[in-house]
Amino acid sequence: MTITATTSTGTAQRTDWRGWVALAVLMLPVLLVSVDNTILNFALPAIARDLEPSSAEQLWIIDAYSLVLAGLLVTMGSLGDRLGRRRMLLFGAVGFTVVSVLAVFAPTAGWLIAARAAMGLFGASLMPSTMSLLRDIFPDRDQRRIAVAIWAGMFSAGAALGPIVGGFLIEHLPWQSVFLLAVPVLVLLLVLAPVFVRESRDPHPGPVDGASIVLSMLALAPIAYGIKEVAVHGAIGAAPIAVGALFAWLFVRRQRAMDAPMLDLTLFHRPAFSGSLLVNLCSVIALVGFLYFASQHLQLSVGLSPMAAGFALVPGMALSILGGLAVTPIARRHPASIVVPASLMLALAGYLIVALAGAHDLWLIVVAFALLGAGIGATETVSGELILANAPAAKAGAASAVSETAYELGAVLGTSILGGILTAGYRSSLVVPAGVPDGLAAHARETLAGAMNAADELGGEVGGALRAAAADAFDGGVAVTSLIGAALVVLSGVIAAITLGGRRGAARP
Structure with a gap:
């Protein structure tokens, strides 16, 4: 299959066409x-109109997947290192397919939240497996950097395709149809992966430690949930x-007491590894937070159809892909401590446009998200490759799981903190016009x-008012939320400048 050996000089051989x-x-x-x-x-x-969830349930529909995923990523990544990364990928694909079909029949918000949580269970074995397999398929760092850019670009491409395909489905079919998209994609994966993707695992795995698995879940899931509760309910959460x-x-x-730990904590001693994780966390918070309010603003305030709202954000998604690919040759020649902060300046400009000029003009949203997408796309390509480069190949699953944990926590925080602040600002500033019945006002x-x-x-006039x-x-809440998003981008840039020193960063064997 792919070539993963090294030459006599220690330089990793380049992967042939089968790796691509x-x-x-x-x-x-x-x-x-x-x-x-x-x-x-x-x-x-559309879900809100049909199932009529409360504001808390509305956030849970988005967050249930990420919270369960966050609690299980380290476990699934470590199990992939021990049991086989391709095996975990296929396990997740089967489970995700079945649960996606069950989500189609959700009659209540509670059912949909439960289905999203079950998707998180199986999704936890999908994403770490894809990135950790890249470490094995592409031992040559220059090829791996391109592969990571393609990985990040495909993630952005999916985000760009989602609103368009989803908008088409929502306009012509019930909202339940969006969950059926998983079925053909994962069936294709189940057919092709055993043929083209070879199995890889830690050649010297330690035993599966049940206590570590339980402790990791009891640590990550409550932290993610607590952050969400603080964002919505304050310190009481x-x-x-x-x-x-x-x-x-x-x-x-x-x-620390184990000879073969589930998670190698020495990874965090490397500034490039820890710094890249923090950069990804802050960047994802900013990106997801923007998408949360932009998608609602374009549909509910501007009045665009779901498909039209999706097309409005396509330039930003496209520039996210181009930004990730364009930064690859730049990252070969310049230190990440310069490349990442420079990329984040574009994202900062996007948030400041919305914060200072407001969200009333459709084109301002389009331009702002285009800048944000370009900056975040370039940033995540560089930081994602650094995470893999600074982890031993045998521990790629655990390292990728930590990276994905940061991403999913960022998704939770983006929705919960920025979404919670936006909701709080909306409620405090909304003045319900006279003549609205109490029930509808609530x-x-x-x-x-x-x-x-x-x-x-x-x-009539009352409805229009x-x-x-x-x-x-x-x-008004969007303006405040945008300032907070801008602050997160600045924080991410400062972390990158301090921790991502070195021209290329030392790769781990």
């Missing part, structure tokens, strides 16, 4: 996950974070979708 075919196969689950996440953002207004921190401490103690105060549904039900008041309140 294997890369194409591995892009199928990457495409699926990115499409699924973006479709759900654009399907949320901090208790789960304390519980998760306690189990994290116990997890770390156990790993729905209007919950979410923007609730306000628009109430306005449609009322009709409620629609205008809700749009103004939402746009």
Whole structure:
């Protein structure tokens, strides 16, 4: 299959054409996950109208997948190193397919939240497997850097394709149809992966430690949940974070005492590894937070159809792909501590446009997201490759799982913190016009979708006044949220400048 040996001089041999075919196969689950996440953002207004979830349930529909995923990523990545990364990939593909079909029949918000949580269980074995297999398929670092750029680009391509395909489905079919997209993609993966992707694992794995698995789940899931609760309910929601921190401490103690730990904690001693993780975390928060309010603003305030809203964000997604590919030759010649902060300046400009100029003009949103996409796409390509380069090949699954944990926590934080702040700003500034019945006023105060549904039900001047008041309140919250997003981008740039020193960074054997 692919060549993974090294020459007598220690220089990794270059992968032949079969490795690139294997890369194409591995892009199928990457495409699926990115499409699924973006479709759900654009399907949320339709789901809100049909299932009438509360504001908390609305956030849970988005977050349930990420929270379960975050709790299991390290476990699944470590199991992939021990049991086989391709095996874990196929396990996740089968489970994700079955649960996606079950989500189609969701009659309530609770059912859909449960289905999303089950998707997180199987999704936890998909994404770490794809990235860790890249470490084995492409031992040559220059080829691997291109492969990581393609990996990141496919993720962005899926995010760009999701709104368009999802918009078409939502306009012509019930919202449940968006979950059926997983079926043909994963069936194709199940056919092609055994043929083109060879198995890889840690050649000297330690035993599977059940206590470490339990401790990692009891640490990550409560922390992710607690962060979400703090964002929505304030300090009263901090208790789960304390519980998760306690189990994290116990997890770390156990790993340090083991001869073959589930997670090699020495990885975090390398500034390039830890710094790249933090850069990815902050960048994803900024990106997902922008998508959360932009998708609602374009559909509910501007009045675009789901497909039209998806097309409005395509330039940003396309530039995310181009940014990741364009930065590859630059990263060969210049230190990441310069390349990443420079890339993030584009993302900062995007957020500042919305914060200072407002979100009233459609073209401002398009330009702002184009800048944000280009900057984040270039940043994640460089930082993602650094994470793989600074981990031993035998531990690629665990390292990739840590990277994906940072990504999923970023997705939770982007929705929860920025989404929670946006919701709080909306509720505090919404002035319900006179003449709106108490029941409809309560729905209007919950979410923007609730306000628009109430306005449609009322009709006439009162309905129009409620629609205008809700749009103004939402746009005011967007401005505040954009300033916070800009601050996160600045923080990410500072972390990169401090930690990502060196021209190329030393690769681990």
